[in-house]
Amino acid sequence: MSFYTFMGALEQGFAYALMALGVYLTFRVLDFPDLTVDGSLPLGAAVSATWITTGGDPYVSIALGVVAGMVAGWVTAFLATKLKILHLLASILTMIALYSVNLRVMGRPNITLLTEPTVFAPLEGRGLPNHILYPLVFAAVVLVCGVLLWWFLHTELGLALRATGDNPAMITAQGVNTTFTVMLGLALSNGLVALSGALVAQSQGSADVGMGVGTIVAGLASVILGEALVGDGSVGRALVGVVLGSVVYRLAIATALSVRFGDLALTPSDLNLITAVLVVVALGVPGLRSKLLRRRAVA
Amino acid sequence: MIQVEGLIKIFHRGSVNENVALSGVDLHVADGDFVTLIGSNGAGKSTLLNAVAGAFPVDAGAIRIDGRDVTRLPEHVRARDIGRVFQDPLKGTAASMTIEENLAIAARRGLRRGLARGVRGGDREEFRALLATLGLGLENRLRDPVGLLSGGQRQSITLLMATIRRPKILLLDEHTAALDPKTAHLVMDLTDRLVERDRLTTLMVTHNMEQALRHGNRTIMMHRGRIILDVSGEERRGLTVKDLLDKFHEVRTDDEGLSDRMLLA
Numbered sequence: 001m002s003f004y005t006f007m008g009a010l011e012q013g014f015a016y017a018l019m020a021l022g023v024y025l026t027f028r029v030l031d032f033p034d035l036t037v038d039g040s041l042p043l044g045a046a047v048s049a050t051w052i053t054t055g056g057d058p059y060v061s062i063a064l065g066v067v068a069g070m071v072a073g074w075v076t077a078f079l080a081t082k083l084k085i086l087h088l089l090a091s092i093l094t095m096i097a098l099y100s101v102n103l104r105v106m107g108r109p110n111i112t113l114l115t116e117p118t119v120f121a122p123l124e125g126r127g128l129p130n131h132i133l134y135p136l137v138f139a140a141v142v143l144v145c146g147v148l149l150w151w152f153l154h155t156e157l158g159l160a161l162r163a164t165g166d167n168p169a170m171i172t173a174q175g176v177n178t179t180f181t182v183m184l185g186l187a188l189s190n191g192l193v194a195l196s197g198a199l200v201a202q203s204q205g206s207a208d209v210g211m212g213v214g215t216i217v218a219g220l221a222s223v224i225l226g227e228a229l230v231g232d233g234s235v236g237r238a239l240v241g242v243v244l245g246s247v248v249y250r251l252a253i254a255t256a257l258s259v260r261f262g263d264l265a266l267t268p269s270d271l272n273l274i275t276a277v278l279v280v281v282a283l284g285v286p287g288l289r290s291k292l293l294r295r296r297a298v299a
Numbered sequence: 300m301i302q303v304e305g306l307i308k309i310f311h312r313g314s315v316n317e318n319v320a321l322s323g324v325d326l327h328v329a330d331g332d333f334v335t336l337i338g339s340n341g342a343g344k345s346t347l348l349n350a351v352a353g354a355f356p357v358d359a360g361a362i363r364i365d366g367r368d369v370t371r372l373p374e375h376v377r378a379r380d381i382g383r384v385f386q387d388p389l390k391g392t393a394a395s396m397t398i399e400e401n402l403a404i405a406a407r408r409g410l411r412r413g414l415a416r417g418v419r420g421g422d423r424e425e426f427r428a429l430l431a432t433l434g435l436g437l438e439n440r441l442r443d444p445v446g447l448l449s450g451g452q453r454q455s456i457t458l459l460m461a462t463i464r465r466p467k468i469l470l471l472d473e474h475t476a477a478l479d480p481k482t483a484h485l486v487m488d489l490t491d492r493l494v495e496r497d498r499l500t501t502l503m504v505t506h507n508m509e510q511a512l513r514h515g516n517r518t519i520m521m522h523r524g525r526i527i528l529d530v531s532g533e534e535r536r537g538l539t540v541k542d543l544l545d546k547f548h549e550v551r552t553d554d555e556g557l558s559d560r561m562l563l564a
């Protein structure tokens with residue numbers, strides 16, 4: 001792998017770490033498997049790109065993208081809590097609906113931003129080449145968001161949110177409306193995911209209606225990898241793990257794409273299969289291993 | 300403090316599984332009363348406590364707490380006035396969160412939760428002092444996840460959580476039943492101490508007749524969704540476990556007589 005490819009993987013690792021933090025918030029903290037992210041990531045990108053191409057400010061476009069993502073998360077939470085639709089199904093419904101919404105927002109399947117102003121533009125041409133600048137910018141954003149998330153999860157509200165995922169009966173008995181905490185958690189999560197989408201669109205110079213496919217699987221892979229690498233003993237550890245997991249995941253993908261097996265070379269279109277296998281292994285191996293160990297202990 | 304009037308709760312209403320869990324319960328509990336609640340399995344004891352706590356809507360009747368009609372209020376709103384401990388020691392605490400975080404959540408019961416620090420510097424001293432009263436050594440383990448603790452330790456913490464902000468009523472549903480006898484004894488001691496300290500109006504379900512007579516100042520027996528015995532004062536002091544058992548058998552035999560009669564008819 002070339003240095004250039006390595007930096008590219010690092011950039012992606014940090015860019016999608018924002019999304020993975022969102023997935024951590026729903027999947028692990030709230031115990032709510034939320035597939036909305038496959039739709040809210042391109043939603044953030046679509047809103048941001050559309051705003052920019054119609055002459056809007058790139059920073060404002062990101063704020064709008066985040067708000068749109070938060071609304072999407074809130075809709076899923078509404079379906080699950082108020083209408084009592086199974087959480088997984090509720091999130092799939094929002095995800096599917098978002099596909100149409102994203103096409104409506106953009107008015108076409110993709111938007112190019114190559115000639116448009118982005119949040120990265122003012123930083124370019126100041127001595128740092130882009131393949132070093134971009135990973136640094138994303139790392140800085142991840143750091144800020146990660147610290148904010150850590151802080152939030154230790155506030156009064158944050159404790160209530162964590163308890164909602166851990167033990168809803170207990171937190172209800174302590175006077176907390178779990179409908180509210182679930183809505184808050186999903187809004188925050190999908191806000192982060194949309195932020196990730198908006199920044200990715202601006203850095204790669206395009207928003208595409210299909211860019212969200214496999215988001216949840218990549219997010220899960222990052223969360224699980226992080227737990228394997230760093231553990232999840234505390235919120236701080238878990239957050240560091242998620243970011244690290246995301247970076248390691250993108251590096252692993254880049255490595256997989258750079259090797260050839262005789263005539264066979266993996267292409268980016270194989271990524272979802274590889275990732276799915278990775279997640280299956282990560283989720284399945286611990287159970288399998290303890291089974292094997294037990295069998296060996298018996299023998 | 301608690302006024303329950305004509306309370307009816309029917310599960311699976313209108314289906315073949317229709318089940319009348321409460322069939323017209325009237326109960327007035329005065330401020331500072333400690334009521335023990337006994338009755339055979341399925342008598343409706345848990346359903347009565349859950350109805351007061353607001354776990355589900357009732358089919359008829361009214362519930363007032365401290366004069367306020369709460370019949371239509373959701374569970375989390377009523378929780379402002381209610382401390383609860385469940386039978387399952389795992390149900391009252393969040394396992395993945397630390398002891399101090401669990402206590403901090405309870406310390407904000409009924410208050411607005413915002414973006415202030417969840418566990419504040421001053422909290423820790425208070426928590427440490429409270430935990431020290433348990434005599435379980437937990438005062439030095441504030442940052443341990445609750446999931447590492449035993450059932451008895453978790454139940455003790457749940458009791459502290461239920462009472463850390465003085466509740467208007469305390470609801471205990473067989474909260475020592477899942478513990479070994481020694482731990483159950485410790486938790487029951489703690490219960491008495493906390494109830495006395497704050498003069499808490501308490502409703503405690505137990506299947507242990509001796510416990511029902513030894514603790515509290517009033518005992519109620521339920522059967523088939525009704526209150527069939529309600530004793531306090533002099534009358535209660537003279538009561539023995541045997542009297543309670545006799546009463547049990549009496550209603551059982553009545554039931555059998557009833558079904559015999561139905562068979563004959």
Ligand SMILES: Nc1ncnc2c1ncn2[C@@H]1O[C@H](COP(=O)(O)OP(=O)(O)O)[C@@H](O)[C@H]1O
Nearest residue numbers: 310318320338339340341342343344345346347
């Ligand atoms: N959530 C529920 N759904 C359906 N039936 C229930 C539910 N809770 C209790 N019941 C039924 O109501 C009756 C009273 O139960 P419960 O109040 O738990 O009795 P107790 O606590 O006195 O043993 C039982 O027949 C029980 O099966």
Ligand SMILES: [Mg+2]
Nearest residue numbers: 344345346472
């Ligand atoms: Mg019961």
